[in-house]
Amino acid sequence: MSQQKATLPAIQPFAKRRQVLPSLKLKRYQLGSKEALILLTTCIALAQTLLHLVAINAYGFHEDELLYMTLGDHLAWGYIETGPLIAVIGDLSKWLFGDSLIAIRILPAICAGAIVHLTGILTIRLGGKQLAVIMACTAVAFSPAFLASGALFIPQVFDELFWLLTVYLVVCWIQKPNDTYLYELGVVVGLGILLKYTLLLYVAGILLGIAYTPSLRVLFKKKSFYFSMLIAFFIVLPHLIWQIDNNFPAFAHYRELKETQLNYMYRLDFLTQQLLVNGPAVLLWLVGIIYLFYSKKLKAYRFFGVSFLIVMAVLALLKGKPYYGFGAFPPLFVIGALCLENWLTIKNLSIKIALLSFLIIPNFMLSFISLPILQIENAAKVFAWARQHLGITFTVKWEDQKIHKINQNYADMIGWEELAQKTSALYMTLSPNEQKKTIIYTESYGIASAVSYYAKYYPLPKVVSLNGSFATWAPKNVDDKLIISFARSKPGRRLNPNILEMQHFVVNPFSRLYGMQIEISKMAVKTEFERLKSLSAEKLN
Structure with a gap:
């Protein structure tokens, strides 16, 4: 990615050139130099990475981690639950580091550190010095929201990076209108959409913010802008074709998500959590969004605030999950840090230390529950x-x-291996002939993913599920005579089986699996499977 010197014509960085701390020599350059500031962002990013390393082996796989690892075993241009890029990242991670719990969480930790580092680079580009860099970077590094996102192999942390890269490239273009930045923007947006569709909402907010700013509307007159959109389109095109060929399962998945989860969420809860998820760093983004619309010097960057407000309004209206919009916070942290640094030029050192302590110490203490560090x-x-x-x-x-x-x-991180162990133990009580005629059936993608993963370590039959993408891999018919299934309470609600054997599994009361039952049933598997597959197909239409 190109790095250009910040030379914004007619738009000057508002942070004054000064040194917040005494001028000290750091080998070949001064503490206030660009190189030293970049080193500072790197150190803060590494501090966050160390926190993630402390918790990297905690508890066990999250059920979503198991799902995305399973998707990586079935690479395709689309999945019912998500875009295809997370499966590619998962496959790459397994190739680079392996598929252990520690290995699969290395890339998310690196990506989380990259978000912190890029936040610092953006701060420097906009004229920030030591204090601003420390405030903006630590706001991201120790925020409960961003710490939690970077702790698991889930799309969220990668999505946040794509959001920040999008803003960063727009800023680069504003400061030096080079078509290369727009072409890079097209690549980033295209890949980001293949990861999570929510980036479309953020890009729409950014474009509306640019349209709101007269000095930036020249962007819409440039052929390179439309060429960059074309780049993004061609990157997304294979996935779009897959959606068309499969009757747009993304819409069916959204309807199901809305019916089972989103409809039970409250808009006020969504907005309240946006004020809480970053801890004391709420001060930075609130100051930032106010200052964006107050300062004439920041007029060119008001799209930070416009896009943020649009994202939050739409997500609240649609009852989105609180973490859907986390990627919109880092640019506001940057502006808030620049504003406070500028205001504190006349204040003494003790006030600066007090401010940094207020922003950093509570969030650092919260990290012990934001991350799975404690027993x-x-x-x-x-x-x-x-x-x-x-x-x-x-x-x-x-x-x-x-x-x-x-x-x-x-x-969601507790009990999956125990599930696999006890399912395997029950399976091994069958005779070799019975084992050949047995399948596992589950309505849970978490159980299906766990069994798929742990089948490498424990004797387990093939798993069949009609949940999400597992339905696309399910056989057209089954001829097995025995079925292993799972239920929380009444076995009769599970396929109406003739239960041969049943036992409890996952004794840890902190697991979501606690209290479930494992059942071996003898039944007309083929007939029941065809009925369930027909119901699953109706859901997708």
Whole structure:
């Protein structure tokens, strides 16, 4: 990616040239130099990476991590649940590092550090010095929202990087209108859409923000802009063709998501959580968005605020999940940091230290529950204390909108290997002849993904599921005579089986799987499977 000197004609960086700290020699360059500032951003990014490394082997695989790893075993131009890029990233990660718990979380940790570093680079481009760089970078590095995103192999952390890269390239073009930046922008947007469709909303907000700014409307007169859009289109085209060929399963998945989860969420909760998820760093983005529309010197960058407001308004209206819009925060952290640095030029050092302490220390302390660092029993005690004494409940409110003992992400990381072990043990009680006629059936993508992954380590039959993309891999028919299935309470609600054997599995009360049953059933598998497959096909239409 091109790096150009910030030379914004008629738009001067508003942070004054000064040194917040005394001028000290750092080998060959001064502490206030561009090189030293880049080194500072690198150090903060590495500090966040170290936190992620502390928690990298905690608990176990998250059910979504298992899903995306499974998608990587079935590379395609599309999936029902998500865009195709996360599967490619997962496959690349397994090729580079392996498929262990630690290995699969290395790329997310690196990506999270890259977000911190790019936030610092953006701050420097806009004229920020030491104080601004520290505030903006630590706001991202230690924010509970961004720490949690970078802890798991999920699309979220990669999506946040694509959002920030999009803004960064637009800023580069504003400061030096070079067509190369627009072409790079087309590549980033195209790849970002293949990861998560939410980038489309952010890009729409950015373009509306540019249209709102008269001095930037020249962008829409440039052929290179439309060529960059064409680049993005051709990158997305194979996936679009896949969607057309498969009757747009993305829309069916959204309808199901809306019916099962989003309809039970509250718009006020969404907006409230945006104020809480970044801890004290809320000060930075609130100051940033106000200053964007107040300062004439920042007029060219008001699209930061316009895009943010559009994203939050649309997501609130659609009852989106709180983390869908996290990628819009870093640019506002940057502006807020620049504003405070500019304002604090006349203040003494103690005020600056107090401000940094306010922004950094609480979030650093929160990192012990933002990341799975504590033993799960101790984490549950912390959540209980926060609920009882501080009234904080959103951290333990799950998708069912009920309050639980621990964070949902943590519950989703516990019990999957135990599930596989005990399923395998039950399977091995069958005779060799019975084993050949047995399949696993589940309605849960988490169980299906876990069984698919752990089949490499434990004897397990083939798994069949009609949930999401598993339905596209399911056989057209089955001739097996025995079925292993799972139920939380009444076995009769699961395929109406004639149960031969049943046992409980996953005894850890902190797991979402706690209390489920494992069943071996003898039934007319073929007839029942055809009925369920027909119902699944109706959902996708």
